Amino acid sequence: MVEIKQWYQRRVRGIDGVTRVFLAPDFISVTKDDNEQPWNTMKPDIFACIMDFFSSNQPVLLDEATLASSSSTINEDDDETTIMIKELLDTRIRPTVMEDGGDIRFVSFDDGIVKLALQGSCSGCPSSSVTLKNGIENMMQFYIPEVLSVEAVDDEIAEVQNKVFEEFDKTLDKD
Secondary structure, eight states: OOOOHHHHHHHTSSSEEEEEEEEEOOOOEEEEESSOOOHHHHHHHHHHHHHHHHHOOOOSSSHHHHHHTTTSSSTTTTOOHHHHHHHHHHIIIHHHHHTTTHHHHHHEEEHHHHHHEETTTTTOOHHHHHHHIIIIHHHHHHHHHOOOOEEOOOOOHHHHHHHHHHHHHHHHHHH
């Protein structure tokens, strides 16, 4: 799990209307709720928070080893099909998904079914199921015949991170 600097996450998520912050290697995706507050009133606070953080010269990640061992890292026990899936994700699929502010994390490959976790703006996006089936599944099946289906699964890492941040926020509220 990638641990993000606590105060940075807390500050951005503390801005009225922000529901999620997703950090990727090349971008930051901020998701807002469906409240009446428009983006143009939220952007200055979000931008200021991000700039304050980066001008502090603090590392974004607490654990660099965690960053190096991403879900698409090829492990010794990965079979040939799993290696091909991870390579296809990294070279063709993830870059395209990242252009829209999201990311995809490889979870598993069992009995012809690839399980992926959608992250960032892809998580909860209404068109993500279409992208998953019509785009990702078709591409996987074209290049890797062993792939029978692609399914989205809940991102357990994001759920754990949200719980940790909520608990941390509660401890701050007590102080």
